[in-house]
Amino acid sequence: MKEFNLKNGLIYLNVLLMMFISMVFVYSQCLEVNISSFLKYFLCLEYVFIVLTSRFFFKWSHSYILFLLSFGLFLLGRVFLDVIGFADIFEANKLTWYTLSYEVVSKVLLLFIISLFCINTSALINHKTYAVIHENVSLNVNYKLMSQIFFFSLILLLPGTLFKLWFDYQQIKQYGYLIVFMGDRLPAPLFARASWFLLKAILPLYLIMAPNKKEFRVFVFLTLLIDLTSIISGNRSTLIAPLAFLFWYYYKYYSQKSVKVITLSIIGCMVIIFSIIAINLRDNSDVEKFDFPLYAKLFVNSQGVSYLVTAYYFDFHEQLIQPSPFAAFNGIQNYFLRGKVKIGHNVEYASRTVSLDHKITYAVAPDKYLSGSGLGSSFLIELFEMGGWLAIILGTFLLGYCIVELEYLFDIFPKIRYLSWFWIVHLFEMSRAGLLPNIPNILMTVFALFMFKVLIGLRRKTIGNLYG
Numbered sequence: 001m002k003e004f005n006l007k008n009g010l011i012y013l014n015v016l017l018m019m020f021i022s023m024v025f026v027y028s029q030c031l032e033v034n035i036s037s038f039l040k041y042f043l044c045l046e047y048v049f050i051v052l053t054s055r056f057f058f059k060w061s062h063s064y065i066l067f068l069l070s071f072g073l074f075l076l077g078r079v080f081l082d083v084i085g086f087a088d089i090f091e092a093n094k095l096t097w098y099t100l101s102y103e104v105v106s107k108v109l110l111l112f113i114i115s116l117f118c119i120n121t122s123a124l125i126n127h128k129t130y131a132v133i134h135e136n137v138s139l140n141v142n143y144k145l146m147s148q149i150f151f152f153s154l155i156l157l158l159p160g161t162l163f164k165l166w167f168d169y170q171q172i173k174q175y176g177y178l179i180v181f182m183g184d185r186l187p188a189p190l191f192a193r194a195s196w197f198l199l200k201a202i203l204p205l206y207l208i209m210a211p212n213k214k215e216f217r218v219f220v221f222l223t224l225l226i227d228l229t230s231i232i233s234g235n236r237s238t239l240i241a242p243l244a245f246l247f248w249y250y251y252k253y254y255s256q257k258s259v260k261v262i263t264l265s266i267i268g269c270m271v272i273i274f275s276i277i278a279i280n281l282r283d284n285s286d287v288e289k290f291d292f293p294l295y296a297k298l299f300v301n302s303q304g305v306s307y308l309v310t311a312y313y314f315d316f317h318e319q320l321i322q323p324s325p326f327a328a329f330n331g332i333q334n335y336f337l338r339g340k341v342k343i344g345h346n347v348e349y350a351s352r353t354v355s356l357d358h359k360i361t362y363a364v365a366p367d368k369y370l371s372g373s374g375l376g377s378s379f380l381i382e383l384f385e386m387g388g389w390l391a392i393i394l395g396t397f398l399l400g401y402c403i404v405e406l407e408y409l410f411d412i413f414p415k416i417r418y419l420s421w422f423w424i425v426h427l428f429e430m431s432r433a434g435l436l437p438n439i440p441n442i443l444m445t446v447f448a449l450f451m452f453k454v455l456i457g458l459r460r461k462t463i464g465n466l467y468g
Contacts, residue, residue: 010053011124017046018117025110034102036089039109044083046113047072050120057127060259061251063407064123064400066244067427074431075112075378077304086297087304092315094308095365095373100315108310114389115380115396122400128408145456146208153202154222160195161226164188200226201444204421205452213254220246240271244428245421252411272299306378306432312364313356313381319363324354328382328435335440345372356381356434379435395435403427418445 021042028035051068058064072080081087090100167188187193203226206219223242247267251259272295317323326333333354334343341348350362350369357377361369383395410420419442426437 006056007124007127011121014117014121014124018114018121021110021113025106028106034106036102036106036109039106039113040079040082040089043076043109043113043116044080046116047076050116054120054123057124059251060261060264061248063248063424063427064403066248066424067119067403067430070244070428071116071431073300073303074306075304075310075380076307077300078307079109079112079304081297081300081304087301089307092308092311094305094375095361095368100311104311104314107314108307111310111380111384111392115392118393118396119400119403122397123404126401126404128404146205146452149452149455150202150206154199157195157199157202160192161199164192164196165225167192196226197444198448201441202448202452204418204445205449207249207418207421208415208449216250216254241425241428243271245424248424249420272296303432306376309360309375309378309432310381312360312375313384316360316363320356320359321351321362323356323359323385325386327354327356327377327385328379330355330357330434331436331438332440345369345374356385376432377434378432379430382435418449 021039024035025039047068051065051072054065054068078087079089082089089105092098092100171186188196199222203219203222206222223246247259330353337343337349337352341352343349345358345361347362347370350358353359355377357374358369360377361373361375364375365373379399380392380396383391386395406420406423410417410423422437422442422445426433
């Protein structure tokens with residue numbers, strides 16, 4: 001009863017505060033009063049309050065908490081730095097330099113405030129207590145045969161994957177890391193690209209076999225191996241997001257203890273140190289003096305560029321070439337554009353794609369876009385592009401519900417747990433990437449599972465014919 005009362009009290013409080021802040025914003029707009037400072041402090045207090053109160057219902061390793069932490073890093077990082085005097089939320093300094101208007105900053109802050117309230121309200125509404133199923137359940141497959149097929153596929157695909165990583169590294173070494181994002185880079189041989197793609201498709205299926213702690217290390221190794229090119233190119237989020245999944249999976253299904261705040265802090269420090277190493281490897285520079293507070297500030301500032309992307313979206317919306325309300329479906333559209341347009345940073349692709357990443361970057365800094373630079377996107381601006389404030393309210397409310405519901409489904413239905421690889425990784429990247437995960441990649445893994453079951457069925461039939 002105590003938990004029920006607390007949850008309902010927080011839900012009512014969320015609704016009341018959201019109505020209050022909306023009224024304050026409308027009132028300030030009518031009177032043309034600048035309330036950006038008020039919204040800034042309100043947002044920071046709201047975020048801290050939501051994270052702390054969520055701990056009454058969710059563990060630190062819960063996917064909802066991980067989502068909140070990534071939301072804070074990517075979207076609110078610069079806001080917190082502004083509060084402590086290490087940044088200026090009015091300063092636009094990514095690919096271009098100018099001062100953001102009070103209207104744009106206030107709109108961005110209100111967008112974050114409303115989104116957090118809606119996400120937290122629906123997450124609390126859908127919170128439920130249940131027991132996690134650690135054992136696997138029947139998938140109508142022989143797990144021993146599936147394991148044999150998996151490791152045979154691994155041996156078959158690993159040489160080509162390693163060759164692709166070496167090939168990509170040589171190009172980065174010769175032309176610089178921006179070559180990764182250009183459409184005219186020399187592709188690796190077909191067998192290498194196919195090996196890398198297929199290995200990436202079958203990797204999540206390893207989770208179906210319910211590996212023990214020792215076997216799970218194989219999954220960790222392969223995860224880091226597949227994303228090695230991104231690590232070398234300095235793309236930190238491509239590694240940080242899989243690490244977030246490994247953290248979630250370990251504490252969900254292996255550790256009997258709840259993760260402590262000190263553990264989270266240590267992991268955060270290690271991520272910052274890795275970020276420093278990755279950037280220096282990418283830029284071929286040396287660290288003369290290790291200043292952790294300085295690097296921590298630079299890390300948060302660089303990861304918080306999604307705040308600026310949101311501001312750029314409002315500032316440059318009229319300059320976007322052929323904007324589309326279906327920006328969230330960029331991952332699906334890309335597969336239909338292949339062969340019809342050169343995928344990469346060029347004018348034709350920026351014009352035909354629905355990706356807000358490409359359209360905003362091209363509008364903000366065309367020359368830098370054409371040379372390979374990018375800003376990224378965010379699930380919030382994709383929702384706003386889809387339907388304005390109504391889409392923000394409905395979309396974020398549905399998102400909070402889905403985060404809690406999918407965690408529940410992964411826990412009680414282990415047979416779909418392999419899909420958690422796509423969801424948790426995407427959930428961590430959502431604040432700087434987009435609303436939807438890569439649907440074609442998910443379908444490829446589902447197809448790979450189907451083929452595994454077909455091969456197992458054929459082997460059973462063959463053995464039955466021999467000894468029947």
